[in-house]
Amino acid sequence: MILHTLNRSPTESRVYRQALAAMGPDDRLLLIEDGVQGALPSLVRHFGELEGRLFALREDLEARGLAGRCAAEVLVVDADGFVALTEEADKTVSWF
Amino acid sequence: MILHTLNRSPTESRVYRQALAAMGPDDRLLLIEDGVQGALPSLVRHFGELEGRLFALREDLEARGLAGRCAAEVLVVDADGFVALTEEADKTVSWF
Amino acid sequence: MQHDSVETAGELLIILRHAPHGSSWLREGLDAALVAAAFGRQVTLLFCGEGVTALVAEQTAGPLGQKGTQPTLEMLAMYDIDTLLVDQQALDERGLTAADLLLPVRPLAPPQLAAALAAHPLVLNF
Amino acid sequence: MQHDSVETAGELLIILRHAPHGSSWLREGLDAALVAAAFGRQVTLLFCGEGVTALVAEQTAGPLGQKGTQPTLEMLAMYDIDTLLVDQQALDERGLTAADLLLPVRPLAPPQLAAALAAHPLVLNF
Amino acid sequence: MRYALLVQGGPYSHQAAHSALRFAEAAIARGHHLETVFFYHDGVYNAARLAAPPQDEPHLVDGFRSLHEAHGTQLKVCIAAGLRRGLLDEREAARHGKQGHSLEAPFELTGLGQLIDAGLSHDRLITFSP
Amino acid sequence: MRYALLVQGGPYSHQAAHSALRFAEAAIARGHHLETVFFYHDGVYNAARLAAPPQDEPHLVDGFRSLHEAHGTQLKVCIAAGLRRGLLDEREAARHGKQGHSLEAPFELTGLGQLIDAGLSHDRLITFSP
Numbered sequence: 001m002i003l004h005t006l007n008r009s010p011t012e013s014r015v016y017r018q019a020l021a022a023m024g025p026d027d028r029l030l031l032i033e034d035g036v037q038g039a040l041p042s043l044v045r046h047f048g049e050l051e052g053r054l055f056a057l058r059e060d061l062e063a064r065g066l067a068g069r070c071a072a073e074v075l076v077v078d079a080d081g082f083v084a085l086t087e088e089a090d091k092t093v094s095w096f
Numbered sequence: 097m098i099l100h101t102l103n104r105s106p107t108e109s110r111v112y113r114q115a116l117a118a119m120g121p122d123d124r125l126l127l128i129e130d131g132v133q134g135a136l137p138s139l140v141r142h143f144g145e146l147e148g149r150l151f152a153l154r155e156d157l158e159a160r161g162l163a164g165r166c167a168a169e170v171l172v173v174d175a176d177g178f179v180a181l182t183e184e185a186d187k188t189v190s191w192f
Numbered sequence: 193m194q195h196d197s198v199e200t201a202g203e204l205l206i207i208l209r210h211a212p213h214g215s216s217w218l219r220e221g222l223d224a225a226l227v228a229a230a231f232g233r234q235v236t237l238l239f240c241g242e243g244v245t246a247l248v249a250e251q252t253a254g255p256l257g258q259k260g261t262q263p264t265l266e267m268l269a270m271y272d273i274d275t276l277l278v279d280q281q282a283l284d285e286r287g288l289t290a291a292d293l294l295l296p297v298r299p300l301a302p303p304q305l306a307a308a309l310a311a312h313p314l315v316l317n318f
Numbered sequence: 319m320q321h322d323s324v325e326t327a328g329e330l331l332i333i334l335r336h337a338p339h340g341s342s343w344l345r346e347g348l349d350a351a352l353v354a355a356a357f358g359r360q361v362t363l364l365f366c367g368e369g370v371t372a373l374v375a376e377q378t379a380g381p382l383g384q385k386g387t388q389p390t391l392e393m394l395a396m397y398d399i400d401t402l403l404v405d406q407q408a409l410d411e412r413g414l415t416a417a418d419l420l421l422p423v424r425p426l427a428p429p430q431l432a433a434a435l436a437a438h439p440l441v442l443n444f
Numbered sequence: 445m446r447y448a449l450l451v452q453g454g455p456y457s458h459q460a461a462h463s464a465l466r467f468a469e470a471a472i473a474r475g476h477h478l479e480t481v482f483f484y485h486d487g488v489y490n491a492a493r494l495a496a497p498p499q500d501e502p503h504l505v506d507g508f509r510s511l512h513e514a515h516g517t518q519l520k521v522c523i524a525a526g527l528r529r530g531l532l533d534e535r536e537a538a539r540h541g542k543q544g545h546s547l548e549a550p551f552e553l554t555g556l557g558q559l560i561d562a563g564l565s566h567d568r569l570i571t572f573s574p
Numbered sequence: 575m576r577y578a579l580l581v582q583g584g585p586y587s588h589q590a591a592h593s594a595l596r597f598a599e600a601a602i603a604r605g606h607h608l609e610t611v612f613f614y615h616d617g618v619y620n621a622a623r624l625a626a627p628p629q630d631e632p633h634l635v636d637g638f639r640s641l642h643e644a645h646g647t648q649l650k651v652c653i654a655a656g657l658r659r660g661l662l663d664e665r666e667a668a669r670h671g672k673q674g675h676s677l678e679a680p681f682e683l684t685g686l687g688q689l690i691d692a693g694l695s696h697d698r699l700i701t702f703s704p
Contacts, residue, residue, distance in 0.1 A: 078600075080603065
């Protein structure tokens, strides 16, 4: 299982499509930095098939005022949880 | 009349939508750098309504091996033509 | 929004298209606005695309203490920068309304965006 | 392309997602590949998205003499880097086929992309 | 006409500086006066004194210097953007208690106000960004 | 576990370096050994000796230095990416006929091979890009 990180919003960059195309059926995706915007209810549909495998970094949501606006299906983790995700994954691939 | 420049491919970045939304009916768009990829016949449709106002920079097409692959409706200009476009426009706005 | 008021809005339009914290574009664009205003120039801000998230009310400092851009935004009025235009489509796309924002803004539809660019002698895009 | 051959393809997968000339990402990704190969590592390249344009045959030096990445691509065989995978969708989207490219490549569909990532212990994404 | 360029991309990392130099040559060839190149955001890195680019690549610092020497183009680096990124002349280094300096002459540190001035007083401002 | 980080974004221009430092703290707090931070692409600018960030912002160079001092983390800067961008230590400056140096200790110039080694020999490599 691979952990993928994504630091771009789907409204601005289409790299999320590359990340999705490269993800295996058990892989996980963590939204960080400007990528956390994808956790908004109106944008989360871009990540359609990932329920239970889509994460967003709490610190980056909070800094942007988006923590209270996150879609229910997104699993919010803090930096400690980010490290835990990298422990559980065989490797981590960053998309930017 | 404003000259807009765009240096991102529509396959990777959605900034071209911002540029199009901000363009007036006489404004021109010049594709430069990685933006020249948008002049490919399969991608030029992203710039639908701009016929006669869509330009691409020859030097950047050539360096990427795309000069012979450019859609017919794209007006190809060299660096001298780029300067001429900036002379004709009241101002230039860069999208990136 | 009055179409006319955009067309007479000032000398300098600064377009802000980036989110806070992720990069320095937003801060550096705001710095350009404040400096221009400090030198007596009439400045209009236009928040486009991801830039509209710069105005979300609940933003905070970053986890390492990065102050972000909210303190700067709160200083705009002191610099007489009070024409804040926003791209209505960018708000809609993110499920935001003017009520979610820190500061009062004027939402614009695309034809008005083009009018705003045309109306300012200098446009800087960040 | 044989699915199996991707799964046994080597230690290091380098993903190249940027066009030549526009930025240094492509060059710096290729440099990482050459160095790894020079140290005896088995390297696979995967061209995704805009990266597929790195392989377009007719590219040239830049107008100021920027050499671009074609000379480096032509050295790959010397470094025993001969597994060149490309994202088939990225070719299709640009109206390109394998015949338009400098070097022989193996086009992959999305499930094979995921298999390629899974099969390599280290993946570097440029 | 009087032209100003704004360069916001670092050297080699992005094409912005190459594009700006190419445009500069073409504008001068068409008889324009290129008065100012202003460096902001990562563009300030173009003024790095110790850059040692590969021999077989265009030398961007020399390219900008030639504009200054042959055409009097002023090479203005935003001081605030430069300080954050480690671009200091001798005076700023002394002010910040640092030994040495990192800014190549004839690039000069200047305030952001000069970008606004150039944008409003020159006939054209063309921006090259990463 | 043994961790390596790859930082590819310049300081202040992008969040990459901030994210890497935050991750580093969290990884160490979870008992991991952060052996290496490798700086590539614009990430090399994090090692700039003369950076003078605003007083009210986190000082990234100090943050990375603390990792080295408290946890023995090696701060490795790609030499080729650094030379192109003006990041030289005293030895490289002398080799290229330049006066002075621009690299802050304990950052050290090293070959790209060390990134590959770290990626293959450490348990995890996490990348932070602009």
